[in-house]
Amino acid sequence: MTHIVVIGAGQAGASLVAKLRSEGFDGDITLIGAEKVPPYQRPPLSKAYLLGEMAQERLYLRPADFYAANNITLRLDTRVVAIDPAAKTVTLTGEDVIGYDELALTTGAHPRTLPRAVGGMLNNVFCVRDLADADAMAPAFVAGKRVLIIGGGYIGLEAAAVASKRGLKVTLIEMADRILQRVAAPETSDYFRDLHRSHGVDIREGVGLEMLLGEDQVTGARLTHGDTLQLDLAVVGIGITPATILAESAGLDVDNGITTDTLGRTSDPHIWAAGDCASCLFHGQRIRLESVGNAIDQAEAVACNMLGKGAPYDPKPWFWSDQYDCKLQIAGLNLGYTAVYVRKGDAPGVQSNWYYKGDTLIAVDAMNDPRNYMIGKRLIEAGRSPTPARITDPATDMKALLKP
Template sequence: MTHVVVAGAGQAGASVVAKLRSDGFDGQITLIGAEPVPPYQRPPLSKAYLLGEMAEERLYLRPQTYYEDNDIVLRLNTRVVAIDPAAKQVTLNDDTQLAYDDLVLTLGAHPRTLPAEIGGMLDGVFAVRDLADADAMAPAFAAGKHVLIIGGGYIGLEAAAVASKLGLQVTLVEMADRILQRVAAPETSDYFRALHREHGVDIREGVGLDHLIGDDHVTGAKLTDGTELQIDFAIVGVGINPASILADSAGLAVANGIVTDSHGRSSHPHIWAAGDCATCLFEGAQVRLESVGNAIDQAEAVAKNIMGADAPYQPKPWFWSDQYDCKLQIAGLNIGYTDVYIRPGGAPGVQSNWYYKGASLIAVDAMNDPRNYMIGKRLIEAGRSPDPAAIMDPATDMKALLKP
C-alpha cells in the first residue's frame, strides 16, 4: 500500500492530508507533528486567542476524531530528525524509522530570536509563533504593565494592538526608518502608525534594541539611541526563518526555503514541500509566501500532484492582518512597485493603496475596505490595470472596472 508521510502538522500539513482523503487517496497517511495538540490556526494566536476571545478548541482546524475517522495516523509530540532520500525513509526523534513512498515537508518556520549576549535568554522575553508561545506570555498581559515590542512588522503590530486593548503601556521599536518597511509602502506605514498612536502606542522608528537588562527576568532595555526603559516583559517580532535545515541536511536544494518546482516537488522526485518552509514559482521567480492562503493552496496542489494530476501550482497571493477595529486585506505582491495611488474610502479609517509597477497593477492594501480589496484582487488575477486616475477619483464606479 502506498504510504504518504507528512512532516509538520500545521496549516499546510493538515491541508495535504485532508485533500488526499477528500480526493480519494486510499493509501496510508501519516501526519507527524512536533506539538502535543492537533493542527490548529496560528493567526488568532496574536489576536483573538491572546485577547481571551477564542478558546483553544476553536483553534483546531478539525477535531481529533477527524483523523481517526479518515484513517490518518496522527503522531503528536514527534519530530522527523533525518531523511534518507535514497532509502525513502525518515528517522523520528525516538530513533524509529518510517518508510514512505512520498514525503511532504510542511515544517513551517521558526521565529528569529535575540542573541543571548543582549538578553535574548532572559525570562519574560517572548516570541509569537505557536500555541505554547501564546500560553506562556498570556499571564504577562496585565493592565498597567509595560511591554517592549521589538520589530514593527505585522506580528509586532498585532501584539501591540492586543496589549493596548488590554490596558498595557506599549513601546514599539523598529530599527528601520519606518514600520512595515519590508512589506508595505510608506502610505500603508503612515496609516498604521497613526492608528497605533491614536491608541496610545509609543512607536519609535529608526531605533533598535541595544540590549535587555535583568539578571534572570527582564526588567529594562537600553535602545540604540541611548534611551533606557523600565519594562515588565518584551516581545520579539523580527521575522521568521524557514524550517529548511532538515531538507538541507538531506541534500535537497534550499534557498530561503526548500526549493520546489511548479508542481510543489523538491529537488528529489519523491519529496515535496509546501507552506512557510517552501518556495514556489511566481511569475518566473522563486518566492516564499508567508500566508495561510498559500499554505492551503500549495499544500492542496501537492496532494493533487501526488495523486497524478500533473497540474502546476499558480499562486494567487493574499494576506490579512487585524489590528484594533481595522482589517487589513492585501491582494497580490508589491515587489518592485514604482508608484502607489491612494483611494479614500469615504469614511474614517477606510482606505485602499494601489501598487503599480510601471503601468501594471500588482497589489492592493485595503484597510476596512473589503469591496475594493475584492475588486483589486480580481483585477490583478485577470491581469488588468485600470488608469490610476480612475482609482484615485472618488466618483469612479469601481465595480465597472471589472467589466470587459
C-alpha cells in the same frame, strides 16, 4: 503508492492530508507534528486567543477525531531527526524508523530570536509563533504592565494592538526608517503608525535594541539612541526563517526555503514541500509566501500532484492582518512597485492603497475596505490595470472596472 508521510502538522500539513483523502487516495497517510495538540490556526494566537476571546478547541483546524475517522495516523509530540532519501525512510526521536513512498515537507518556519548576549534568554521575553508561546505570554499581559515590542512588522504590530487593548503601556521599536518598511509602501506605514499612536502606542522608528536589562527577568531595555526603558516584558517580532534543516541534511536544494518546481516537487522526485518552508516560482521569480492562503492552496495543489494530476501551482497571493478595529486585506505582491495611489473611502479609516509597476496593477492594501479589496484582487488575477486616475477619482464606480 501505498504510504504518504507528511512532516509538519500545521496549516499546510493538515490541508495536504485532508486533500489527499478528498481526492480519493486510499493508501496509508502519516502526519507527524512536533506539538502535543492537533493542527490549529496560528493567526488568532496573536489576536483573539491572546485576548482570551477564543478557546483552544476553537483553534483546531479539524475536530480531534477527524484524523482517525479518515484513517490518517496523527503522530503528535514527535520530532523527525533525519530523512534518508535513498532508503525512503524518516527517523524519529527514539530511533523509530518509518518508510514512505512519497514524502511531503510542511515544516513551516521558526521565529527569529534575540541572542543571549543581548538578553534574549531572560524570563518574560516572548515570541509569538505557536500555542505554547501564546500560553506563556498570556499571564504577563496584565493592564498597567510595561511592554516593549521589538519589530514593526505585522507580527509586532498585532502584538502591540493586543497589548494596548489589554491596557498595557506599549512601546514599539523598529530599526528601519519606518514600520512595515520591508512589506508595504510608506502610505500603508503612515496609516498604521497613526492608528497605533491613536491607541497610545509609543512607536519609535529608526531605533534598535542595544540590550535587554535584568538578572533573571527582563526589567528594562537600552536602545541604540541611548534611551533606557523600564519594562515588565518584551515581545520579539523580528521575522521568521524557513524550517529547512531536515531538507538540507537530506541533500535537498534550498534557496530561501526548500526549492520546489511548479508542481511542488523538491530536487528529490519523491519529496514535496508546501507552506512557509517552500520556495516556489511566481512570475519567473523564486519567492516564499508566508500566508495561510498560500499554505492551504499550495498544500492542496501538492496533494493533487502527488496523486499524478500534474497541474502547475499558480500562486494567488493574499494576506490579512487584524489590528484594533481595522482589518487589513492585501491582494497581490508589491515586489518592484514604482508608484502607489491612494483611494480614500467615505468613512474615517477606510482606505485602499494601489501598487503599480509601471502601468501594471500588482497589489492592493485595503484597510476596512473589503469591497475594494475584492475588486483589486479580481483585477490583479485577471491581469487588468485601470488607470491610476480612475482609481483615485472619488466618482469612479469601482465595480464597473471589472466589466470588459
